[in-house]
Amino acid sequence: MTRRPLIAANWKMHKTNQEAKDFMKELLPLISDLKDVDVLVCPPFTLISSVDQGREGSKVLLGAQNMYFEEKGAFTGEVAPAMLKDLNCEFVILGHSERRWIFGENDELINKKVISAFEHDLIPVLCVGEKLEERENGQTEQVILKQLENDLKGVTEDHLKNMVIAYEPVWAIGTGKNASEKDAKEACDLIREFIHSRFGSETSDKVRILYGGSVKPENVSMYMAQEGIDGALVGGASLKADSFAKLTKF
Numbered sequence: 001m002t003r004r005p006l007i008a009a010n011w012k013m014h015k016t017n018q019e020a021k022d023f024m025k026e027l028l029p030l031i032s033d034l035k036d037v038d039v040l041v042c043p044p045f046t047l048i049s050s051v052d053q054g055r056e057g058s059k060v061l062l063g064a065q066n067m068y069f070e071e072k073g074a075f076t077g078e079v080a081p082a083m084l085k086d087l088n089c090e091f092v093i094l095g096h097s098e099r100r101w102i103f104g105e106n107d108e109l110i111n112k113k114v115i116s117a118f119e120h121d122l123i124p125v126l127c128v129g130e131k132l133e134e135r136e137n138g139q140t141e142q143v144i145l146k147q148l149e150n151d152l153k154g155v156t157e158d159h160l161k162n163m164v165i166a167y168e169p170v171w172a173i174g175t176g177k178n179a180s181e182k183d184a185k186e187a188c189d190l191i192r193e194f195i196h197s198r199f200g201s202e203t204s205d206k207v208r209i210l211y212g213g214s215v216k217p218e219n220v221s222m223y224m225a226q227e228g229i230d231g232a233l234v235g236g237a238s239l240k241a242d243s244f245a246k247l248t249k250f
Protein backbone atom coordinates (compact mmCIF):
# COMPACT_ATOMS: atom_id res chain seq x y z
CA MET A 1 0.00 0.00 0.00
CA THR A 2 1.51 3.28 -1.01
CA ARG A 3 0.09 6.25 0.77
CA ARG A 4 0.49 9.71 -0.72
CA PRO A 5 2.92 11.73 1.38
CA LEU A 6 1.53 14.85 3.01
CA ILE A 7 3.54 17.88 4.09
CA ALA A 8 1.43 20.21 6.21
CA ALA A 9 2.11 23.76 7.39
CA ASN A 10 0.72 24.83 10.74
CA TRP A 11 1.20 28.59 10.85
CA LYS A 12 -0.16 28.85 14.39
CA MET A 13 -0.75 32.52 15.34
CA HIS A 14 1.43 34.13 12.70
CA LYS A 15 1.12 36.44 9.67
CA THR A 16 -1.08 39.21 8.33
CA ASN A 17 -3.19 38.91 5.18
CA GLN A 18 -0.53 40.65 3.12
CA GLU A 19 2.12 38.27 4.44
CA ALA A 20 -0.08 35.28 3.65
CA LYS A 21 -0.60 36.51 0.08
CA ASP A 22 3.12 37.12 -0.37
CA PHE A 23 3.88 33.65 0.99
CA MET A 24 1.54 31.98 -1.50
CA LYS A 25 2.90 34.04 -4.40
CA GLU A 26 6.39 32.94 -3.52
CA LEU A 27 5.46 29.33 -2.77
CA LEU A 28 3.56 28.32 -5.90
CA PRO A 29 6.41 28.64 -8.43
CA LEU A 30 8.73 26.83 -6.02
CA ILE A 31 6.47 23.77 -5.89
CA SER A 32 5.05 23.83 -9.43
CA ASP A 33 7.02 20.71 -10.42
CA LEU A 34 5.81 18.73 -7.41
CA LYS A 35 4.15 15.42 -8.25
CA ASP A 36 3.40 12.73 -5.74
CA VAL A 37 3.09 14.85 -2.62
CA ASP A 38 0.11 16.57 -1.02
CA VAL A 39 0.83 20.04 0.33
CA LEU A 40 -1.47 21.47 2.99
CA VAL A 41 -1.46 24.97 4.48
CA CYS A 42 -3.29 25.63 7.77
CA PRO A 43 -3.34 29.37 8.49
CA PRO A 44 -5.15 31.15 11.32
CA PHE A 45 -8.87 31.76 10.62
CA THR A 46 -8.30 35.37 9.54
CA LEU A 47 -5.97 34.31 6.70
CA ILE A 48 -7.95 31.40 5.27
CA SER A 49 -9.48 33.45 2.43
CA SER A 50 -6.15 34.95 1.46
CA VAL A 51 -4.52 31.53 1.29
CA ASP A 52 -7.53 30.19 -0.64
CA GLN A 53 -7.21 32.97 -3.22
CA GLY A 54 -3.45 32.60 -3.26
CA ARG A 55 -3.61 28.86 -4.01
CA GLU A 56 -5.76 29.28 -7.13
CA GLY A 57 -4.55 27.17 -10.02
CA SER A 58 -2.44 24.97 -7.73
CA LYS A 59 -3.11 21.74 -5.89
CA VAL A 60 -2.33 23.19 -2.48
CA LEU A 61 -4.81 21.98 0.14
CA LEU A 62 -6.35 24.25 2.74
CA GLY A 63 -7.03 23.62 6.42
CA ALA A 64 -7.91 25.38 9.66
CA GLN A 65 -6.14 24.92 13.00
CA ASN A 66 -9.22 24.38 15.15
CA MET A 67 -13.02 24.56 15.18
CA TYR A 68 -15.93 24.04 17.56
CA PHE A 69 -18.17 20.99 17.20
CA GLU A 70 -21.58 22.71 17.31
CA GLU A 71 -23.49 23.81 14.18
CA LYS A 72 -24.14 27.38 15.31
CA GLY A 73 -25.33 29.31 18.35
CA ALA A 74 -24.18 31.32 21.33
CA PHE A 75 -20.51 30.29 21.38
CA THR A 76 -18.66 33.58 21.45
CA GLY A 77 -15.28 33.43 19.79
CA GLU A 78 -15.78 30.01 18.23
CA VAL A 79 -15.86 28.95 14.58
CA ALA A 80 -18.24 26.28 13.25
CA PRO A 81 -17.35 23.49 10.81
CA ALA A 82 -19.77 24.83 8.16
CA MET A 83 -17.97 28.18 8.35
CA LEU A 84 -14.71 26.44 7.46
CA LYS A 85 -16.40 24.64 4.56
CA ASP A 86 -17.78 28.00 3.46
CA LEU A 87 -14.17 29.22 3.20
CA ASN A 88 -13.23 26.14 1.13
CA CYS A 89 -11.26 24.37 3.85
CA GLU A 90 -10.74 20.67 3.29
CA PHE A 91 -8.86 19.84 6.51
CA VAL A 92 -8.86 20.88 10.16
CA ILE A 93 -6.14 20.29 12.76
CA LEU A 94 -7.70 18.96 15.97
CA GLY A 95 -6.23 18.16 19.35
CA HIS A 96 -2.97 20.02 18.78
CA SER A 97 -0.93 19.99 21.98
CA GLU A 98 -1.21 23.77 22.22
CA ARG A 99 -5.00 23.37 22.26
CA ARG A 100 -4.71 20.62 24.85
CA TRP A 101 -2.17 22.22 27.17
CA ILE A 102 -2.64 25.98 26.77
CA PHE A 103 -6.41 26.03 26.22
CA GLY A 104 -7.36 23.01 28.30
CA GLU A 105 -9.02 20.91 25.60
CA ASN A 106 -9.66 17.37 26.81
CA ASP A 107 -10.17 14.14 24.90
CA GLU A 108 -13.95 14.31 25.25
CA LEU A 109 -14.07 17.69 23.53
CA ILE A 110 -11.55 16.65 20.90
CA ASN A 111 -13.62 13.53 20.17
CA LYS A 112 -16.74 15.67 19.60
CA LYS A 113 -14.75 17.87 17.23
CA VAL A 114 -13.42 14.86 15.30
CA ILE A 115 -16.93 13.45 14.81
CA SER A 116 -18.30 16.87 13.87
CA ALA A 117 -15.50 17.42 11.33
CA PHE A 118 -16.39 14.16 9.56
CA GLU A 119 -20.09 15.03 9.60
CA HIS A 120 -19.22 18.25 7.78
CA ASP A 121 -16.93 16.63 5.27
CA LEU A 122 -13.76 18.06 6.78
CA ILE A 123 -10.73 15.79 7.19
CA PRO A 124 -9.31 15.97 10.69
CA VAL A 125 -5.57 16.06 11.28
CA LEU A 126 -5.68 14.63 14.79
CA CYS A 127 -2.58 15.34 16.89
CA VAL A 128 -1.45 13.04 19.66
CA GLY A 129 1.75 12.85 21.67
CA GLU A 130 3.34 12.64 25.06
CA LYS A 131 4.87 15.31 27.30
CA LEU A 132 8.51 15.15 28.36
CA GLU A 133 7.80 13.86 31.85
CA GLU A 134 5.54 11.17 30.42
CA ARG A 135 8.33 10.02 28.11
CA GLU A 136 10.82 10.06 30.97
CA ASN A 137 8.41 7.99 33.07
CA GLY A 138 8.09 5.40 30.31
CA GLN A 139 4.44 6.32 29.65
CA THR A 140 4.73 7.27 25.99
CA GLU A 141 2.80 4.29 24.60
CA GLN A 142 0.13 4.48 27.26
CA VAL A 143 -0.46 8.20 26.66
CA ILE A 144 -0.71 7.84 22.87
CA LEU A 145 -3.05 4.84 23.10
CA LYS A 146 -5.31 6.60 25.60
CA GLN A 147 -5.56 9.67 23.38
CA LEU A 148 -6.38 7.55 20.33
CA GLU A 149 -8.90 5.46 22.23
CA ASN A 150 -10.75 8.52 23.51
CA ASP A 151 -10.38 10.85 20.54
CA LEU A 152 -11.57 8.28 18.00
CA LYS A 153 -14.63 7.00 19.86
CA GLY A 154 -17.53 6.51 17.46
CA VAL A 155 -15.47 7.17 14.32
CA THR A 156 -16.34 4.81 11.46
CA GLU A 157 -13.91 2.85 9.31
CA ASP A 158 -14.92 4.79 6.22
CA HIS A 159 -14.14 8.07 7.89
CA LEU A 160 -10.93 6.88 9.40
CA LYS A 161 -9.49 5.82 6.06
CA ASN A 162 -9.26 9.44 4.96
CA MET A 163 -8.09 10.72 8.26
CA VAL A 164 -4.65 12.08 9.09
CA ILE A 165 -3.05 11.44 12.47
CA ALA A 166 0.03 13.37 13.55
CA TYR A 167 2.40 12.08 16.18
CA GLU A 168 3.71 15.21 17.87
CA PRO A 169 5.73 14.69 21.05
CA VAL A 170 5.06 17.82 23.09
CA TRP A 171 8.73 18.19 24.05
CA ALA A 172 9.72 18.40 20.37
CA ILE A 173 7.30 21.15 19.37
CA GLY A 174 8.91 24.52 18.80
CA THR A 175 11.92 23.50 20.86
CA GLY A 176 14.41 22.61 18.13
CA LYS A 177 14.71 19.20 19.83
CA ASN A 178 13.29 16.92 17.16
CA ALA A 179 12.58 13.28 17.96
CA SER A 180 15.01 10.67 16.64
CA GLU A 181 13.80 8.85 13.55
CA LYS A 182 13.63 5.69 15.66
CA ASP A 183 11.36 7.24 18.31
CA ALA A 184 9.18 8.88 15.65
CA LYS A 185 8.85 5.61 13.73
CA GLU A 186 8.05 3.63 16.87
CA ALA A 187 5.24 6.00 17.79
CA CYS A 188 3.85 6.09 14.24
CA ASP A 189 3.96 2.26 14.12
CA LEU A 190 2.13 2.13 17.45
CA ILE A 191 -0.59 4.39 16.05
CA ARG A 192 -0.97 2.23 12.93
CA GLU A 193 -1.11 -0.95 15.04
CA PHE A 194 -3.86 0.59 17.15
CA ILE A 195 -5.87 1.47 14.01
CA HIS A 196 -5.23 -2.04 12.69
CA SER A 197 -6.43 -3.70 15.88
CA ARG A 198 -9.63 -1.64 15.98
CA PHE A 199 -10.48 -1.11 12.35
CA GLY A 200 -8.62 -3.76 10.32
CA SER A 201 -5.91 -3.62 7.69
CA GLU A 202 -7.90 -1.91 4.95
CA THR A 203 -8.22 1.13 7.20
CA SER A 204 -4.79 1.02 8.80
CA ASP A 205 -3.17 0.76 5.35
CA LYS A 206 -4.89 3.93 4.21
CA VAL A 207 -4.68 6.30 7.17
CA ARG A 208 -1.83 8.78 6.85
CA ILE A 209 0.38 9.20 9.89
CA LEU A 210 2.66 12.22 10.12
CA TYR A 211 5.49 13.18 12.43
CA GLY A 212 5.59 16.72 13.82
CA GLY A 213 7.99 18.51 16.15
CA SER A 214 10.91 20.68 14.99
CA VAL A 215 10.84 19.33 11.44
CA LYS A 216 13.16 21.36 9.20
CA PRO A 217 14.53 21.08 5.66
CA GLU A 218 17.69 19.53 7.19
CA ASN A 219 15.91 16.65 8.94
CA VAL A 220 12.73 16.02 6.93
CA SER A 221 14.22 13.32 4.69
CA MET A 222 15.29 11.33 7.75
CA TYR A 223 11.63 10.99 8.76
CA MET A 224 10.31 10.50 5.24
CA ALA A 225 12.72 7.61 4.77
CA GLN A 226 10.96 5.67 7.54
CA GLU A 227 8.36 3.15 6.44
CA GLY A 228 5.13 4.12 8.19
CA ILE A 229 5.82 7.86 8.45
CA ASP A 230 3.74 9.41 5.69
CA GLY A 231 4.58 13.05 6.10
CA ALA A 232 5.22 15.94 8.43
CA LEU A 233 3.26 18.59 10.30
CA VAL A 234 5.48 21.63 10.46
CA GLY A 235 5.24 24.81 12.52
CA GLY A 236 8.27 27.10 12.60
CA ALA A 237 9.88 25.90 9.37
CA SER A 238 6.62 26.37 7.43
CA LEU A 239 6.50 30.12 7.91
CA LYS A 240 8.91 30.99 5.10
CA ALA A 241 7.96 29.93 1.58
CA ASP A 242 11.45 28.80 0.57
CA SER A 243 11.87 26.68 3.69
CA PHE A 244 8.39 25.14 3.32
CA ALA A 245 9.02 24.45 -0.38
CA LYS A 246 12.24 22.61 0.56
CA LEU A 247 10.27 20.46 3.02
CA THR A 248 8.00 19.26 0.21
CA LYS A 249 11.04 18.01 -1.69
CA PHE A 250 12.30 15.70 1.00
Ligand code: PGA
Binds near residue numbers: 172212
Ligand atom coordinates in the same frame (compact mmCIF):
# COMPACT_ATOMS: atom_id res chain seq x y z
P1 PGA B 1 7.26 23.05 15.15
O1 PGA B 1 5.69 22.85 15.40
O2 PGA B 1 7.54 22.52 13.75
O3 PGA B 1 7.48 24.53 15.25
O4 PGA B 1 7.99 22.28 16.18
C1 PGA B 1 5.03 21.70 14.97
C2 PGA B 1 3.58 21.75 15.35
O5 PGA B 1 3.25 22.28 16.42
O6 PGA B 1 2.71 21.27 14.60
